[in-house]
Amino acid sequence: MQVIHMNKGEGETIGISMVDAAITNILWEIQPTSMGVADLGCSSGPNSLTVISQIIHVVDTVSHQMGRPVPELRVFLNDLLDNDFNSVFQSLPQLYKQLSNDCSGINEGNCYICGSPGSFYGRLFPSQSLHFVHSSSSLHWLSQVPSGLEATHLNKEKLYISKSSPASVVEAYQQQFQKDFSLFLRSRAHEMVVKGRMVLSFLGRRSPDPSVDEACYHWELLARALMSLALDGLVEKESIDSFNAPYYAPSQEEVEHEVEKEGSFVIHSVEAFEIAWDDGDSSGLKESSGTRVAKTIRAVVELMIENHFHLHAETMDVLFRRYAKIVDDCFSETRLHYTNLLIYLVKKG
Amino acid sequence: MQVIHMNKGEGETIGISMVDAAITNILWEIQPTSMGVADLGCSSGPNSLTVISQIIHVVDTVSHQMGRPVPELRVFLNDLLDNDFNSVFQSLPQLYKQLSNDCSGINEGNCYICGSPGSFYGRLFPSQSLHFVHSSSSLHWLSQVPSGLEATHLNKEKLYISKSSPASVVEAYQQQFQKDFSLFLRSRAHEMVVKGRMVLSFLGRRSPDPSVDEACYHWELLARALMSLALDGLVEKESIDSFNAPYYAPSQEEVEHEVEKEGSFVIHSVEAFEIAWDDGDSSGLKESSGTRVAKTIRAVVELMIENHFHLHAETMDVLFRRYAKIVDDCFSETRLHYTNLLIYLVKKG
Numbered sequence: 001m002q003v004i005h006m007n008k009g010e011g012e013t014i015g016i017s018m019v020d021a022a023i024t025n026i027l028w029e030i031q032p033t034s035m036g037v038a039d040l041g042c043s044s045g046p047n048s049l050t051v052i053s054q055i056i057h058v059v060d061t062v063s064h065q066m067g068r069p070v071p072e073l074r075v076f077l078n079d080l081l082d083n084d085f086n087s088v089f090q091s092l093p094q095l096y097k098q099l100s101n102d103c104s105g106i107n108e109g110n111c112y113i114c115g116s117p118g119s120f121y122g123r124l125f126p127s128q129s130l131h132f133v134h135s136s137s138s139l140h141w142l143s144q145v146p147s148g149l150e151a152t153h154l155n156k157e158k159l160y161i162s163k164s165s166p167a168s169v170v171e172a173y174q175q176q177f178q179k180d181f182s183l184f185l186r187s188r189a190h191e192m193v194v195k196g197r198m199v200l201s202f203l204g205r206r207s208p209d210p211s212v213d214e215a216c217y218h219w220e221l222l223a224r225a226l227m228s229l230a231l232d233g234l235v236e237k238e239s240i241d242s243f244n245a246p247y248y249a250p251s252q253e254e255v256e257h258e259v260e261k262e263g264s265f266v267i268h269s270v271e272a273f274e275i276a277w278d279d280g281d282s283s284g285l286k287e288s289s290g291t292r293v294a295k296t297i298r299a300v301v302e303l304m305i306e307n308h309f310h311l312h313a314e315t316m317d318v319l320f321r322r323y324a325k326i327v328d329d330c331f332s333e334t335r336l337h338y339t340n341l342l343i344y345l346v347k348k349g
Numbered sequence: 350m351q352v353i354h355m356n357k358g359e360g361e362t363i364g365i366s367m368v369d370a371a372i373t374n375i376l377w378e379i380q381p382t383s384m385g386v387a388d389l390g391c392s393s394g395p396n397s398l399t400v401i402s403q404i405i406h407v408v409d410t411v412s413h414q415m416g417r418p419v420p421e422l423r424v425f426l427n428d429l430l431d432n433d434f435n436s437v438f439q440s441l442p443q444l445y446k447q448l449s450n451d452c453s454g455i456n457e458g459n460c461y462i463c464g465s466p467g468s469f470y471g472r473l474f475p476s477q478s479l480h481f482v483h484s485s486s487s488l489h490w491l492s493q494v495p496s497g498l499e500a501t502h503l504n505k506e507k508l509y510i511s512k513s514s515p516a517s518v519v520e521a522y523q524q525q526f527q528k529d530f531s532l533f534l535r536s537r538a539h540e541m542v543v544k545g546r547m548v549l550s551f552l553g554r555r556s557p558d559p560s561v562d563e564a565c566y567h568w569e570l571l572a573r574a575l576m577s578l579a580l581d582g583l584v585e586k587e588s589i590d591s592f593n594a595p596y597y598a599p600s601q602e603e604v605e606h607e608v609e610k611e612g613s614f615v616i617h618s619v620e621a622f623e624i625a626w627d628d629g630d631s632s633g634l635k636e637s638s639g640t641r642v643a644k645t646i647r648a649v650v651e652l653m654i655e656n657h658f659h660l661h662a663e664t665m666d667v668l669f670r671r672y673a674k675i676v677d678d679c680f681s682e683t684r685l686h687y688t689n690l691l692i693y694l695v696k697k698g
Contacts, residue, residue, distance in 0.1 A: 034475055072475050076463065081442065086435045089466040091432065109472045109539070114425065115464040117438040123458045126383055126421050190458070 041138025245308030290328030361621030558669030639677030642649025
């Protein structure tokens with residue numbers, strides 16, 4: 001097993017080449033005439049079809065190199081029911097146009113893209129129908145707030161595992177992750193063919209300690225911002241005590257342990273790379289790093305915060321202005337980063 | 350071949366039992382372990398999952414009668430790219446809940462529903478992947494305005510075939526229908542397994558004459574309403590001359606001819622039934638028949654009218670008020686109805 005440490009740019013390049021290698025291996029080893037591909041957590045932004053486009057290009061190129069016809073491609077775009085599939089579908093004509101220009105082997109009669117709404121913590125696809133599964137930036141979201149934490153106020157003043165969290169909080173998070181990730185693997189094991197490949201990337205950590213900064217610090221600072229609102233009477237402290245993010249950043253060892261325990265997949269490789277909170281280079285930008293980080297985090301967590309705290313729009317603005325300020329203060333002292341885990345699995349025979 | 354004439358209520362009942370019969374025959378004759386089902390033109394209203402729900406119930410019931418496990422169900426909901434798939438997907442939890450209550454053989458691990466956007470005048474699904482295809486109220490829409498009509502002003506003051514239309518207009522419509530319907534059949538022939546079934550219902554006519562009222566009259570009256578706007582200077586007469594609806598109501602004979610010419614399907618049965626314009630019983634309703642007809646037609650054609658005529662919202666209101674008045678005047682003299690064709694096809698070996 002390889003474990004490589006690298007920065008974001010390198011990480012993205014490795015991610016792309018890992019997908020390319022997986023697709024190439026599937027085509028050579030399995031030689032499918034009909035190939036099932038799923039992107040789990042496709043989301044709906046401008047990049048929601050990027051990896052699918054990349055995969056189809058590789059299938060076209062490698063098939064030509066092999067001197068074989070391009071297999072029929074069955075592509076499934078998955079995300080939760082409330083994802084904006086309409087906007088994803090609106091981008092399909094552009095993708096088909098690009099494919100018909102770039103890929104001589106792809107045409108109307110051999111590439112079928114559809115939307116499969118639902119949670120990947122459970123079955124989504126027919127048995128043994130998939131050759132390749134991809135998921136990016138999705139598996140760090142748990143299926144629910146860890147069991148037992150919703151009713152208790154064990155994790156006072158915090159939103160996620162913190163250095164001050166009692167051991168029972170850490171355990172509840174670990175158990176929820178184990179349950180979810182194991183169900184994810186078991187579900188995919190049913191859906192994938194033997195020798196099928198899976199490339200997963202999500203937030204994790206390199207340290208065995210679940211309360212290490214790289215895994216927790218963005219929640220830690222958001223908790224600080226919320227606590228400052230509580231001091232001003234803008235949020236109930238109780239509702240901070242009762243909030244726990246349905247999120248978990250596992251270590252490589254935890255992920256490997258679950259894969260081995262579930263038993264359907266062999267780990268081909270695991271890699272870890274850093275992503276700067278503020279996306280690296282901030283020179284020439286008008287906004288502070290903190291403001292940009294706050295925007296990114298707000299886009300991801302606003303609905304969750306809204307559903308729990310029922311903040312007025314103005315209070316929400318105040319929250320993320322304070323969050324930006326706190327992040328800026330931290331940036332003046334240290335460079336903040338996430339750790340991304342990139343995992344390549346092969347379905348056993 | 351059966352040809353039965355009936356009214357709407359009877360027609361709907363026959364439509365449901367035709368679907369039931371088709372599904373039952375597939376289960377007995379093919380005994381699939383994995384069954385592909387597609388609803389083409391599923392739309393996005395409250396009824397968009399009705400037929401799928403019905404189909405799944407029949408699969409469950411018949412499988413139990415046969416003493417066999419329920420096959421894995423692969424369900425594809427199709428409509429054009431601009432359909433509101435988000436709202437269709439939002440209804441899925443309700444459907445799954447209902448199925449888990451009613452159908453002992455249907456569970457999370459054997460029923461997969463996805464959305465397949467695109468035109469059914471072309472390939473939508475992998476080869477030989479479907480056992481049953483359903484389409485309701487969609488195939489009377491052509492893939493485009495009949496070739497040649499867009500550039501010419503042959504069909505003056507009319508929106509569709511009319512008693513005053515020149516023969517070349519009628520021919521252009523017939524040829525577009527033949528081209529489209531034949532492509533539809535050829536595409537489905539690739540996608541369906543041998544002995545697979547297809548139940549299609551769409552607007553048509555019983556008369557061989559394409560300008561018969563039951564096929565044309567709703568466009569005829571809409572043309573009258575537009576011409577009255579033109580007299581008042583609210584619409585350019587030229588833009589009425591250049592508008593032609595991408596619609597065709599074929600006769601049974603035309604449909605049968607295309608099926609035989611394409612050659613992949615055997616016609617099991619064809620039935621025709623009437624649908625009252627105002628949905629029959631108007632007693633106890635506040636609105637006039639014309640107003641209700643105008644609302645229905647507006648919902649269907651407004652976007653098309655908008656795209657061609659670029660009417661202000663107020664002018665659009667005026668158009669459909671005048672249309673309602675014209676329809677009311679007609680209702681005082683005669684009962685207006687559409688003809689629906691209901692066709693059951695079996696894929697040849």
